[in-house]
Amino acid sequence: xxxxxxxxxxxxxxxxxxxxxxxxxxxxxxxxxxxxxxxxxxxxxxxxxxxxxxxxxxxxxxxxxxxxxxxxxxxxxxxxxxxxxxxxxxxxxxxxxxxxxxxxxxxxxxxxxxxxxxxxxxxxxxxxxxxxxxxxxxxxxxxxxxxxxxxxxxxxxxxxxxxxxxxxxxxxxxxxxxxxxxxxxxxxxxxxxxxxxxxxxxxxx
Amino acid sequence: xxxxxxxxxxxxxxxxxxxxxxxxxxxxxxxxxxxxxxxxxxxxxxxxxxxxxxxxxxxxxxxxxxxxxxxxxxxxxxxxxxxxxxxxxxxxxxxxxxxxxxxxxxxxxxxxxxxxxxxxxxxxxxxxxxxxxxxxxxxxxxxxxxxxxxxxxxxxxxxxxxxxxxxxxxxxxxxxxxxxxxxxxxxxxxxxxxxxxxxxxxxxxxxxxxxxxxxxxxxxx
Numbered sequence: 001x002x003x004x005x006x007x008x009x010x011x012x013x014x015x016x017x018x019x020x021x022x023x024x025x026x027x028x029x030x031x032x033x034x035x036x037x038x039x040x041x042x043x044x045x046x047x048x049x050x051x052x053x054x055x056x057x058x059x060x061x062x063x064x065x066x067x068x069x070x071x072x073x074x075x076x077x078x079x080x081x082x083x084x085x086x087x088x089x090x091x092x093x094x095x096x097x098x099x100x101x102x103x104x105x106x107x108x109x110x111x112x113x114x115x116x117x118x119x120x121x122x123x124x125x126x127x128x129x130x131x132x133x134x135x136x137x138x139x140x141x142x143x144x145x146x147x148x149x150x151x152x153x154x155x156x157x158x159x160x161x162x163x164x165x166x167x168x169x170x171x172x173x174x175x176x177x178x179x180x181x182x183x184x185x186x187x188x189x190x191x192x193x194x195x196x197x198x199x200x201x202x203x204x205x
Numbered sequence: 206x207x208x209x210x211x212x213x214x215x216x217x218x219x220x221x222x223x224x225x226x227x228x229x230x231x232x233x234x235x236x237x238x239x240x241x242x243x244x245x246x247x248x249x250x251x252x253x254x255x256x257x258x259x260x261x262x263x264x265x266x267x268x269x270x271x272x273x274x275x276x277x278x279x280x281x282x283x284x285x286x287x288x289x290x291x292x293x294x295x296x297x298x299x300x301x302x303x304x305x306x307x308x309x310x311x312x313x314x315x316x317x318x319x320x321x322x323x324x325x326x327x328x329x330x331x332x333x334x335x336x337x338x339x340x341x342x343x344x345x346x347x348x349x350x351x352x353x354x355x356x357x358x359x360x361x362x363x364x365x366x367x368x369x370x371x372x373x374x375x376x377x378x379x380x381x382x383x384x385x386x387x388x389x390x391x392x393x394x395x396x397x398x399x400x401x402x403x404x405x406x407x408x409x410x411x412x413x414x415x416x417x418x419x420x421x422x423x424x425x426x
Contacts, residue, residue, distance in 0.1 A: 051299060051303065051340060052303045052306070052336055052337065052340065053336055061292070063292070063295060065295060065299060066299055066303075067298065067299050067302035067303060068302075069274070069298065069302050070295060070298035070299040070301075070302050073294070073295070073298050074291060074294070074295045074298070077291045077294065078291060086279060086282045086283060087266070087268070089278065089279070089282065090268060090270060090275055090278070090279040093272065093274060093275035093278050093279070094256060094270065094271060094272050094275040097272035097273075097274055097275055098256070098257050098272070101257070131257055131258055132257065135256055135257065
């Protein structure tokens with residue numbers, strides 16, 4: 001049996017954070033090897049460990065996986081967080097792509113000049129409350145179940161929770177118009193408290 | 206059984222072209238409803254047809270699928286172009302995601318202002334010949350098979366062919382250093398479904414013409 005998955009990235013959230021979340025939600029313990037300086041990244045490249053010379057890279061089940069989505073899809077598939085059939089997977093994929101777009105906007109903020117940043121925060125807030133969150137609120141309202149797809153925890157729920165928490169950091173009352181997302185937020189947090197308890201990377205946010 | 210898939214997008218490559226390629230490779234006939242002006246997009250939005258108010262959107266099997274990757278994953282899964290197990294899927298996903306990064310810069314090249322085009326093309330070719338193409342040349346070399354994963358056609362092969370052909374449109378000798386990719390291209394282009402798609406009159410879209418760019422931009426902005 002292979003050892004724990006090993007994550008290669010910087011100490012920050014960046015593109016690796018969604019992977020940490022998904023592993024934690026699946027109850028999978030993992031190790032991290034942090035890239036602290038350029039030489040660390042160069043070493044990985046020279047070792048031939050990075051298919052496209054980029055991180056994130058996750059050592060898992062004998063593979064050196066790269067490309068965030070590929071890694072997330074593999075984890076979701078392996079730990080039954082990807083729906084029961086093609087149609088459920090389609091819905092999960094759609095929902096995850098939406099939250100990916102939203103979180104992508106937020107991830108870019110630290111690298112922007114102050115005036116651009118301010119404008120983008122306003123745009124993010126607008127997109128979150130008019131384009132993205134209404135979709136998930138409606139999904140939960142329409143079927144009345146606790147989880148987005150198939151009445152079962154999936155990658156879509158974990159990703160949404162991450163997006164909600166990230167957006168709340170920008171604007172703490174961002175969920176004020178979305179009562180069902182608020183409930184979902186707490187429900188999943190509670191469900192996962194045992195997992196996150198064992199995950200120092202997430203604890204130390 | 207529902208009818209043919211219906212693709213909703215502008216009459217241009219953009220983010221829908223990969224979907225056209227994959228359906229064609231799978232031998233699936235489809236219809237297209239082209240957005241010609243802003244009002245067409247507005248109507249789709251008002252109808253509630255677009256989950257996140259965006260196209261591409263594909264009507265298929267009673268769903269209105271949006272988000273390019275979700276659409277491609279569904280088609281690949283349905284038509285057995287996604288490997289036989291999780292590990293093959295992991296490889297396919299890695300290759301496709303790498304190519305998607307390359308595709309993004311290729312796709313945006315046509316929309317660059319004239320004075321940036323040369324530098325942009327140099328960047329595309331640099332990434333293609335130093336980061337991406339060598340990976341796939343090596344994959345084919347290492348296992349000696351005709352296809353990238355599992356000795357069987359998958360969406361990774363379709364994506365690679367699509368990227369190769371577009372690169373060659375930008376620079377005809379793009380594959381000069383990659384003999385296995387050259388033979389891959391020849392083999393793939395000869396497969397019946399793909400051969401048909403490469404013929405004039407198919408759903409494959411040409412490179413966007415300078416004069417059409419303002420119209421396309423007006424739909425989305």
